[in-house]
Amino acid sequence: MLARPKSQRATGRITLSDVAQAAGVSPSTVSRALRGERAVDPLLIERVVSVSEKLGYVPDPAARALASQRSDHVTILIPLLSNTLFVDLLEAAQRTLRAEGYQTLMGVTHYDAGEEELLLREQLHHRPAGLLITGLNHSSGSQRLMARNKVPCVHLMDLPDEESRPVAESVNEAELGPYCVGFSQTDAGEAMTRYLLGQNKKRIVFAAAQLDPRVMRRLKGWRRALKSVDLHDPHLEWLNPAPSSLALGGLMFEQIMKQCPDVDAIFFCNDDLAQGALLAAMRLNVAVPQKVAIAGFNDLMGSDQMWPPLTTVRTPRAQVGEAAAKMLLQLIRGEVPEQAQLNLGFQIIARQSA
C-alpha cells in the first residue's frame, strides 16, 4: 500500500500552499485563480482549478475571513419564527445564499427594536458579508450601526411610501437606498378592502394584532379605501397589541360579534387570526360569509382548507426572500442593482369566506 502524501501542516488540512506547490505557481496566484479574479492567465486558472479539485482543496473560511476582513456569513433578521411567513422568507433566502457559497445566520428580534439592535451589534462583530433585515423601521441605534459598518443591506417585505420617496432631480448612487424588496402593504390593505366593498359589504372591520409597522400600513390602506366611499368609522378599528394567534382570532371574532352585531365583514391583518375566527364562527354557528364575511392576509398554510375556504391576500414571501438574497449578492459583489426598490406585488385570492 502506498502511503498518502502527507501535508506538511500539523492540522493535516490541504492548504492553498499545497495546491500552489502541486500546480507549480505561487500561493497568490492560486488565491486569485480560485476566486475568479480577473488578471490571471486563463491557462493557469484551468491548471490551478484542476489541481485543487484533484487534491480536494477546500478554502478555510476562517483564514479567508481573517485575511480579507469579510466573512462568508449573511445575517438575516426576522421578527418571529412562529409566523410561517418569516419561515418561508428565511428558507428562500438561505437556499439562494447557500448556492453562492454563503452561510445564513438567523436572528429573531421578537418585534423588539432593542433586541434587534443587540442582535445587529453581535452579528456585526462577525463582519457579515451582508445583511437581510425585515421591514424599514429600525431604531436610530440600529441605523447607525448599519451605516457605520457599511455592510450591504437589503430590507424585506415592505417598500417606502410613495410620498416619502425622494424626488431627487438627479438621482445618484448614494441616493438609491434603502435597498428593499417587497410590496406595498398599504396598497394590499386597500385592495382587499375594495374587494370586500365590491362584495357589497358596508360595515367592514379591520381586526389586527401584533400591530407591527406592516400591519399599520395595511390599516392605512383599509382606511383609505373606506374613506374614499365615505364608509370609514373609527369604531370599526379593532387593534390588539397582543401576539397574533388562532386563539386570539377566535376571541376577537366573538368580541366583535357581540359588540358590533351590525358588522358585515371582518378583514383580519393575518391569516392565523382569520383562521381562528372561522373556527370560532363554526363553534358559535355564525354563517360565513352570509352573516359576516371574513378575510385574511398572507395566504398561509391551511387557509385553503378551512371551511369555508378563506379569502385572503397572497403575499410573495418566498419570492421576496429569493429576490432579496440575489440583490444582496449583487451588492456584495459591488454591482448596482437595476432597481433599489423591487416591488413584487400581491394577489387577492377570492375563496368562499368573503
Place this chain on the structure above:
Amino acid sequence: MLARPKSQRATGRITLSDVAQAAGVSPSTVSRALRGERAVDPLLIERVVSVSEKLGYVPDPAARALASQRSDHVTILIPLLSNTLFVDLLEAAQRTLRAEGYQTLMGVTHYDAGEEELLLREQLHHRPAGLLITGLNHSSGSQRLMARNKVPCVHLMDLPDEESRPVAESVNEAELGPYCVGFSQTDAGEAMTRYLLGQNKKRIVFAAAQLDPRVMRRLKGWRRALKSVDLHDPHLEWLNPAPSSLALGGLMFEQIMKQCPDVDAIFFCNDDLAQGALLAAMRLNVAVPQKVAIAGFNDLMGSDQMWPPLTTVRTPRAQVGEAAAKMLLQLIRGEVPEQAQLNLGFQIIARQSA
C-alpha cells in the same frame, strides 16, 4: 476636543494586543484570562477583564477560529422548516446556544439522506464546535463524516430502542454514545393507541405521511398496542410517502371513510394531517368522535382551536432543543453528560376529537 487614541492597526479594530498593552501584561495572558482558563492570577484576570471592557474589546471570531481550529458555530440539521415541530426545536436550541456565545447555523435536509450528507460535508469544512442532528438514522457516509471529524454531536427527537441498546457489562465513556435527547416515538405511538382502545374503539387506523423513521416508530407502537389485544389488521395501515399537509390529511380522511366505513378511529402520525381530517369531516358532515374518532401527534399550533378540539400527543420539542443544546455545550467543554440518552417523555392530551 481630544482625539480618540487610535489603534495601531489599519483595520481600526481593538485587538488583544491593545488590551495587553493597556493592562501591562502579555497577549498570552489576556487570551487566557478572557477565556477563563485556570492558571491565571485572579487579580490579573480582574484587571484584564476591566481593561478589555473599558476599551470595548471584542474577540475576532475568525482569528480565534483560525488559531484554535474550532469555530464558534454550531450546526443544526433539521428535515424541514415547514413543520413547526422543527422550527420550535431550532428556536430553542438557538436561544440556548446564543446565550453561551455560539452561533447557530441551520441546514435543511428535506428528509433526504444524500442532502444531509452534503450539508454535513459543507458544514464540517467550517469546523463547527458542535453538531445537532435530527434523528438517529443517517447514511453510512454521514456517520463516517461525523466520526472522522470527531465533532461533538447530539441527536434530536428520538432514542435508541431498548432492544438495540448495548448491554455492556462495563460501560466506559466511549460506549456511552450516541448522545441523544428526545423521547420514545414507539412508546408514544403505543400510548395513544391504548388511549383510543380505552375509549372503546376497535377498528383503529394508523394514517401516516412522510414515513420518516420517527413516523415508522410510531407505527410500530400502534402495532404493538393492537396486537396485544388481538385487534391488529394490516388493512388498517394507511401509509402515504407524500409530504405531510392539511390537504393530504383531508384527502386521506375521505379515502379512509369511503373504503373502510367500519373504522371507528383514525390515529394520524402528525397534527397537520389530523387537522386536515377534522376540517374534511366538517365538510363531509361526519360526526367526530361519534362516527369516527380522530387523534393526532405533536400538539401543533391550532390543534386546540379545531372543532372539535384535537386529541393528540404533546411532544416536548422546545425542551428537546434546549436540553440537547445544553448537552452539546457540555460535550464541547469536554465534560461528560450525566446521561448519554435523555428521555423527556410525552403527554397524551385528551380533548374532544377522540
Place this chain on the structure above:
DNA sequence: CTGAAAGCGCTTACAG
C-alpha cells in the same frame, strides 16, 4: 503563573 515566539491559512498592497 507568565511571556516570547511560532503558527493557523488565507488575502492584498507592492513591486516587477
Place this chain on the structure above:
DNA sequence: CTGAAAGCGCTTACAG
C-alpha cells in the same frame, strides 16, 4: 499577468 512578503488577530506548545 505573477510572486515575495507582510499582515489579519488570535491560540498554544514551549520554556522559564
